[in-house]
Amino acid sequence: MKEDFKKRTVISPEGKPIEIDPLKDYFSDAKPKVYKPAHPIIEKFANWARANSLWVLGFGTGCGAIEMRPLMTPRFDAYRYGIQWRPTPRQASVFVVSGYLSVKTLKRVVRTYEQMQNPKFVIALGSCTINGGMYWDSYNTINRLDHYMPVDVYIAGCMPRPESLLAGFDKLKTIITEGRGEGANTYAEKFDWYKANQKKVIKDWDMPDYNW
Amino acid sequence: MEFKNIGYALLTIFIVLNYGLILQGVVRKIGARVGRRYGIRWYQPYIDIIKNYAKRSTITHGVMFYIAPVFRLTGGIGLLLFMPVIFGSDIFGNFSFAGDLVLVLYFQFFGILGMALGAAESGHPYSAIGVSRGLSQVTSFELPLTLGVIAIAMQYQTLNITEIVAAQQGGFMNWTIITNPFAAIAMLIAFLGAMGRSPFDVVLAPQEIPIGPPTEFQSGLLGVLQLNRAIFPAAKLILFMNLLFGGATNWAELILKTFLIYMWPVFVGTVFPRFRVDQSVRWFLTVPLIIGIIAIILI
Numbered sequence: 001m002k003e004d005f006k007k008r009t010v011i012s013p014e015g016k017p018i019e020i021d022p023l024k025d026y027f028s029d030a031k032p033k034v035y036k037p038a039h040p041i042i043e044k045f046a047n048w049a050r051a052n053s054l055w056v057l058g059f060g061t062g063c064g065a066i067e068m069r070p071l072m073t074p075r076f077d078a079y080r081y082g083i084q085w086r087p088t089p090r091q092a093s094v095f096v097v098s099g100y101l102s103v104k105t106l107k108r109v110v111r112t113y114e115q116m117q118n119p120k121f122v123i124a125l126g127s128c129t130i131n132g133g134m135y136w137d138s139y140n141t142i143n144r145l146d147h148y149m150p151v152d153v154y155i156a157g158c159m160p161r162p163e164s165l166l167a168g169f170d171k172l173k174t175i176i177t178e179g180r181g182e183g184a185n186t187y188a189e190k191f192d193w194y195k196a197n198q199k200k201v202i203k204d205w206d207m208p209d210y211n212w
Numbered sequence: 213m214e215f216k217n218i219g220y221a222l223l224t225i226f227i228v229l230n231y232g233l234i235l236q237g238v239v240r241k242i243g244a245r246v247g248r249r250y251g252i253r254w255y256q257p258y259i260d261i262i263k264n265y266a267k268r269s270t271i272t273h274g275v276m277f278y279i280a281p282v283f284r285l286t287g288g289i290g291l292l293l294f295m296p297v298i299f300g301s302d303i304f305g306n307f308s309f310a311g312d313l314v315l316v317l318y319f320q321f322f323g324i325l326g327m328a329l330g331a332a333e334s335g336h337p338y339s340a341i342g343v344s345r346g347l348s349q350v351t352s353f354e355l356p357l358t359l360g361v362i363a364i365a366m367q368y369q370t371l372n373i374t375e376i377v378a379a380q381q382g383g384f385m386n387w388t389i390i391t392n393p394f395a396a397i398a399m400l401i402a403f404l405g406a407m408g409r410s411p412f413d414v415v416l417a418p419q420e421i422p423i424g425p426p427t428e429f430q431s432g433l434l435g436v437l438q439l440n441r442a443i444f445p446a447a448k449l450i451l452f453m454n455l456l457f458g459g460a461t462n463w464a465e466l467i468l469k470t471f472l473i474y475m476w477p478v479f480v481g482t483v484f485p486r487f488r489v490d491q492s493v494r495w496f497l498t499v500p501l502i503i504g505i506i507a508i509i510l511i
Contacts, residue, residue, distance in 0.1 A: 035268035046266035053263040087422030090430040118268035
């Protein structure tokens, strides 16, 4: 564990000693909650809105990030499908993990995923997220993203073209409107299993178990 | 004050909110077409707001974090309700009173102050940077804006927006932009900063401090901010229409005039890239400030 995260005592401006436990004080350590869907009629309407307003947080880990940029350009123009880019996990609803994940990156991906608000969806881009792809026997990358967070849509290919990305978004829209996009609840239900998997590969675990 | 006035005020808010949302969508669509894209659907802002309210979980950083979006929305609604939206109309005259011009100037500043408190509590560094940038930019464009407003108040010898609009009736030759061009130019340049579009989008600054102050706001809290993002620009457009372009006597005139006024920051925004914050502050304190002082001297 890093020095900054260790428990320590500091002297306040008034001269009183204060106990500081960074992992408890700076972060919440509450477990994720399962949020039950609302009444079917309301939920159907909400799902329509969720499907037609996909705010994407792109996590460009590898070569995959290159394939996301063209979607903003006039040639592919994803905006017409209600897909918009959002730079902060708090406001985004779709998390696009593009490409291989080294163990070091996985830590950041987990933290980012946990900071997103409840109906959240994950698109895994490229073969590396399915079975490791060309990195399957690498000493430092994970093979299946599915073991560390619930994935809604996989887009296979090395690398998939922007058209396949658009097809993937279309698939995600169908999943959401049908009410099957409950990844956030799955994560909360199987929280212990996901955490155990994450801790198995991430050796220097210096963060709270859940970063809301 | 009668109770029906409350109903009329709510009606004004409802119409202006919808107008603001549609305006937002249409302007983004125009921007996309300029870039040879098909662009978002014109009703996309509605879907975004519904989606944000439909989020199931919300996290908070404290009391001020909750209050900040409310402050921001109060700034927008206050600006809207203390000036005549439709001149000469009983229903849309709103709560215009003898000194409303001063109050309206204050409401321009009100929202960002509330946002400063809330964004500071969220603890995100980008929020703090965005707020400090916003406050310095608002302070710098307030100077030419206020000089222009004082020039107009001296010209018409009143601080009442209804009377200012009444004095401009009877053809476009009576509009302030013709009768008092220096004040109008100073205010229109300050208006570029007030709308926060490029080159003066140092607060939200995409690609730099990605979205600035609202970085940590999510779900319903972001929904409130989005409502304000529709009402506030529309209210500012109506204010400038009232002060410089003779106000509006019906909704069609209002929509035409405010849309054309909105095209001024939009065109400037498509042509110029973003200023750095120091450049923007310095720029507001040179040319527009001098024009504002000339306007005061000539009156």
